[in-house]
Amino acid sequence: MSTDPLFQPYTLKHLTLKNRLMITSHEPAYPEDGMPKDRYRAYHVERAKAGVALTMTAGSASVSRDSPPVFNNILAWKDEVVGWMRAMTDECHDHGCAVMIQLTHLGRRTRWDKADWLPVVSASHEREPSHKAFPKKVEDWDVARIIEDYADAAERMQQAGVDGIELESYGHFMDQFWSPLTNTLDGPYGGDLDNRLRFTFDTLRAIRKKVGDDFIVGIRYSGDECLPGGLTKDDGMEVSRRLKDSGLVDFLNVVRGHIDTDAGLTDLIPVQGMKSAPHLDFAGEIRAETKFPTFHASKIQDVATARHAIASGKLDMVGMTRAHMADPHIVAKILRGEEDRIRPCVGANYCLDRIYQGGMALCLHNPATGRELEQPHDIPKAQEVRRIVVIGAGPAGLEAARVAAARGHEVIVHEAANDPGGQVRLTALTPRRQEMISLIDWRFQECSRMGVTFHFNSFADEETVRAENPDVVIVATGGLPHTEVLGEGNDLAVSAWDILSGDVQPGLNVLIYDDAGDYAGLQAAEKIAATGAKTEIMTRDRSFASEVMAMSLTPSMRELQKQDVTFTVTWRLDDVRREGNGLLATVGSDYGGITRERQVDQVVINHGTRPLDDLYFELRPNSSNLGEVDYEALIDGRPQDIVRNEEGGYQLFRIGDAVAARNTHAAIYDALRLVKVL
Template sequence: MSASVPNSHYPALFSPIELGGHTLRNRITHASIVTKYVSQHAPTEKLLNYYRSRAAGGAAAIITEPIAMTAHNRIPSRLRAWDDVGMDGLKHVADVVNAEGACLMGQVQDSGRGRHSVGRNDGAVGASALPDDLSWTVPAELTANEIEDMIADWALGCARLKSAGFAGVEISAGHGHLFHQFLSPWSNRREDQYGGDLAGRTRLLSSLISAIRAECGYPFIIGLKLPGDDGIQGGIDLTVARNIAALLATQRNEFDSWTWVWGAHARSLYKHLPDAHGERHPYLTAIAELRQVAPEIPTGAIGYITDPNECETALTDGTADLVFLGRPLITDPAFPNKCEEGREADIRYCVSCNTCWRSIIDGNGLECDNNPRVGAADEHDWQPAVTEAPKHIVVVGTGVAALEVAHTAARRGHRVTIAGDHSRVGGKTLLHAELAGGENLSSVYDYQYLMAVRHGCEFALGRKASLEDVLALSPDEVILATGSRSGRPQWLSGEWADSGLIPSAREIAAELLERADITEGRAVLVDQDHSEMTYAIAELLAARFTAVTIVTSRERIGHDVSLINRQGIYQRLHDLGVKIVCNVEPENLETLEDARLTVRNVYSGVTQDIDEVVAVAHASSRVPNRELQPLLEAAGIPVTPVGDCRAPRSLLATTREAYEVANCL
């Protein structure tokens, strides 16, 4: 669409904007996301694919993950800009993005003392020798000369980026990183020119802005990511954030845009990436107020924005001039193009589950629950290879694994029939989507179902598929995606197991969703699952019982949850008054007849009673539903189990496996 003709769907979102001497073709900027697709300071093909697809998918600008520019920050998983050795790699990345009509910006950032993975950062430097609020890493306090050397290194690094074809940089001064640590009175107790009052604490950042502008000149974009409310008592709240902005606004001729972010390397880390447990785009009202310090400075909207209408509203109500999207562009690199063309239904929407964050902190690289092709070639416009030998594929099941296999196989030219015992699709994810914080998960199976219908899948729903039902469909091959069921924990046996009085977490959740009454007494949830869904069920229990206790044999809850989400879980559970008892498991169920549950410490053997118990449920390991497999194989039908039916697994693993299986048919 010509830039001179307003977009009929989202005219503000798809209007160009001038920044730092560059023209951005629209208002969508890919927020900086760590990918772990850099190896030994060099871009891998996966990184190039990732950036190429988001640029070709319509983003106006892409901000890279942090780039190594100083002697203190030479992590092998970051692109190299501290000398000229890394120039070829930098040029390669810039060429890929520029060829697709987007602008590439590098991120200037140092974590300082901050660390949110296991262990401590032994090479950390910081404003003051004070411990990180998460890892308790104590950094080496930078001298004034070291600070000045770092400023010079960053400025020269930015000049290298410009020479390589980058359009600019973003200085990441929020989220608890090094610049944030200097800005905050909580972490900066210096008494020299880089500490003390607000002007002193801001001097590192303001000096860096001036140094980069002096070194790079124009055209070159300098964007600022500043702390809003970092959630730390004695740190940066909105008043301090406003004062920082007012001071920096005096340099408005040296930088080109700004935005504000929340949280820090502390118990407020979870505010960094808000999820569906809170309100949508929770920071926009505060961003709109903060920008009033200097409303003429282009401002970015950021934080749990996943829908094009939210983007358009932020641009038209005075909140922002740009929209920073991170997670939505991981899930669908063609999000901008689809919005511009009015194809919103074709978008694979971000569910804000933060699996992407976990994959880069605890895993080997960026992944997504709702996009099994992250970092693959032509990800933005992918069409599967059409098979030369089409088959009739019968998919037994109605959950995420079944639907991912079905629509992918159908797109490859197979005839696909989906058979299942539910009249609605979604499987166990459907139940999770009905719980607090899970509503976005419906986007996963809604998209899959839409694609399945569009590509001609046939549906035989509403009854449990028997051997005879499947054979009657005359399949060439069967994909068994029948999910799993809750297993019986070892402590639940005998008459108590047969009585049905101690249901699984899923069973009690389904029952409680059908009623709204409140029961006097305590519900106990025995947690041997540690997944997000378990704690969503705990919140439901807190709404239906006057007291709730979670017991687990592990030393904490949420072992199968990322740190950033686990913090939110703890916050909500404590806000609801849910008690958490760790390192114990049920010992004596007979005491339930007296409204008491006896639990035993798994290490010492000491027992204790939980009183006023009126309900007990268990979140236990799951058992695959594979009863049909041997029957079908005996009938000579090739069978491939996927998802929980193969082995209970995460949504991420389920989607990826189902996609891979479909491409091998």
């Protein structure tokens, strides 16, 4: 038996979990018609196959019709959910992985104009800042029906064969009773702590009446809301003791904080540039106080921290949820002695941020996550070895090289710079985003391990490429900043890249015109504002940094507000001209003939990139496909067979920003789905 603390079995009631690693409840927004169908099942089964002991689904499954999901959640109030959950559970069980599901009523954490347009309900009329619906204050008949809904949903899950359920009690309906900030009811469900907890215990008793005493029931809750007037740490300890002593729950899954604002949610589930495992010690205190099964997850992204959490007795089961989105095979790699090959979570939060904007969760680092039905996590070998030349060692080029090498091809990479990384290396110069370099380091390490040949400081031209005698050429040269957006004065502006790279020093009074809305503008603003310069960010959009999603925006906002940066929306930079020793910027509006002026000493423009594609067009005439991509084949996962030039000596493709300015995920997704069938 392994001596690794992570691989000691753990017995929870009648259930023996084969190791201490779990995936906590989360909703990747993969359901179809509210059901966990094939995409959902494939996502969880991939992680079960790799050896995780427990996977928890749904964050959270809705128990009531008046709890409409604000993004794509499982509808646990529908009877048809039983069959879909059983199919997923059975397949995970085939791999020795236990399955649980989280159930909830969202209360005020939703909107009234979703689904059936029923009133939002809560323990007060207080609106949640994030979702903005003013709730109806709950009545006795609401309480009775929602308790019954919880019990019915639990029974459905028991019928589906899941190993247990977890109730969600932070920011949702249940916690809205707990917190003095969101409960203005009179007795029996409002007032002192006994009354505020009554709904929870009434619900738990109703569930036990339906599912019996043997079925596993736990609760995920905030042990400290970290809000003035909210539940305190002392309150959380008392709640923890009462939950244990009730005999109605089998485990505690502890979080710390609140989720009613973007900033609060981000502190509870930290993102890139924030402290790792910030609430682990707090969860350990609850376990020490209660001596009761305790689970926890919150930016525990590396195996060493997870191992420490178990070895030190802070937790019984440790959640590595986003880490398993980045690499579903963590457990298998540890068992094979390949811990150093785990694809690291970089905290980019492309998963959570996307679902809160209505998309499905994707991993910036791993384009196969959520696409298990279409894209492989393990790359299949090719039947025929080919010679593949990749131009550019940014994220797109490195992914193309990695996948090609995994296919068994001979791979040569030419990179103009001293080091791999492309735009990511520039991004990682900002201390708060330095984790991004792991995207590059991991791919470079994998390529080196598989024998990819790299030529750095090699500004490849057509002659260089043709001298390699390639079968396939993949151009991943990225792009360069585009700043030619002004009617007058383009030569007087600098790019966000100029600031980030250090090629241009920040001015004293700076106008940043952000017409791309991505990270580069924000990072330039942070660097400029940190010098003490007067800084204004301007955008023609209704909101600034529109491509940086809510949770990822939080750390930037804290820095920029601290430096008193000015945010100006709905205005457009038109012209810049010299005036004395400074610059006069003229700004206009898409809304009508209004102009204003700004006197500054520096104008910074962030307008994305334009493809660096000269080499691609030089290589096209001698390629067999003339650079053409069969999109149907690309989407269906079939090889590229287009021939437009019988005399062509190689296939030619371009990927990433060498095609058009997009993002890192798009670049590596381009590479994976193209090269996996070469």
